Amino acid sequence: MNIKLLFSVLTVSTVAITAVRAGEDDWTMWGRDPGRNMISLAKNIADYFVPGKPKAGSEEIDLATTKNVKWVAKLGSQTYGNPTIAGGKVFVGTNNESPRDPKYKGDHSILYCFDEATGKYLWQLAVPKLGAGRVNDWEFLGLCSSPLVDGDRVYIITSRCEVLCLDINGMANGNDGPFKDEAQYTAGTGKPPIPQGPQDADIIWRFDMREECGVFPHNASSASALMIDDKLYVVTSNGQDWTHTFVPSPQAPTLVVLDKKTGKLLGEDDSGIGFRLMHCNWSSATYGNVKGEGQVYLGAGDGWLYAYDPEPVKSAADEFAKLREIWKFDCNPPEYKTGKDGKPIKYPAAEGPSEIIATPVFHKNRIYVATGQDPEHGEGVGILTCIDATKKGDITKGGAIWTYKNIQRSISTVSIMDDLLYVADYSGRLFCLDAETGREYWMHETKAHIWGSTFVVDGKVFLG
Helix, strand or coil: CCCCEEEEEECCCCEEEEEECCCCCCECCCCCCCCCCCEECCCCCCCCCECCEECCCCCCEEHHHCECCCEEEECCCCCCCCCEEECCEEEEEEECCCCCCCCCCCCEEEEEEEECCCCCEEEEEEEECCCCCCCCCCCCCCCCCCCEEECCEEEEECCCCEEEEEECCHHHHCCCCCCCCHHHHHHCCCCCCCCCCCCECCEEEEEEHHHHHCCCECCCCCCCCEEECCEEEEECCEECCCCCCCCCCCCCCCEEEEECCCCCEEEEECCCHHHCCCCECCCCCEEEEECCEEEEEEECCCCEEEEECCCCECCCCCCCCEECEEEEEECCCHHHCECCCCCECCCCCCCCCCECCCCCEEECCEEEEECECCHHHCCCECCEEEEECCCCEECCCCCEEEEECCCECCCCCCEEECCEEEEECCCCEEEEEECCCCCEEEEEECCCCCCCCCEEECCEEECC
């Protein structure tokens, strides 16, 4: 598997996306494939680049001053969504602090589409704010979800807690699909419609998780969609209110299943995660095939890892079809929950339990995932666990193949290649472990907090 390699680059005044020469194949989703193991078999990959200098009196980069850079495209002031590359196009989420279209004023979440070969701007999706404040839709955060591309469709989770299906070509080939109200959608409720043109997004269908499922998103909706056959699996970002003491919608689902063609709700989890939430559900779902049977994995806001049968089942007693649990595992050991004095350790104490924000990775019938918290909570104890995915039921006792406790809180997804596992923690350390045993081979201190995830290619580990 080769990929096209792109870096999000933070410069003094702008965030830009920089294209670096790499392989030939597409990277169509967060984590490369449904197992989410972020590796590539490409060779002869550039292992450094010089971002260059702006042209005099301009924010445009002078490519003559760069090294190993093909093109540069300016983004907003904050960029959390990782690039997706498919069909000769690059998709990346950001905010509207460097607007490309003057008709979109103020704070919006933005999905940009660029031409892969040249970096030419093709079209954008402009998502208006919810209007409820930072508790639901944090100001200037932008679009945090990485798009998923399937053929001529792009699937994205917006900052408004929606799932959108978009035309990969935007409005340039007309307004397709049943959704026809892009002008009002981009303006926001109660505002004059914004006329649409060929450089605007074409929304095919829209599923609002707040309206349809009663979800109360906390701060941001950050998950990236998982697609298996004709189904989309989406983590809802259901969470606490602004006081961080109350979950307004404990019965709302954490994982929903949609028809990729229509956006129709096909099912949801029934694990009661909302009643045990520590903060929010910000992870993304993962898929693996275990002994010929599919499993969908969810790292949840209660600190447990869940495995579900991918096919929702509806019983006579159910209003909606439900995802059946195959197994579940509590990723927080007892000593992270109860102090030496016998009293519960109150979240988010540094010595206490954490939720799962990193995306689980499926590899050789095992699941690898670390625990962590919102970076605003600071540093604290963490744990990386390797779980046997072949078991059934509550496998907290006996389900761990190995655990690694030298890691601190982490929101980073692991990468595994040649039986070596790479993972970073928020404290700024990059680890290399034996994927089979959990033995530590080396640790590199970056001396900076790490929010990003490792990527392994050509014998090298890339990390933002």
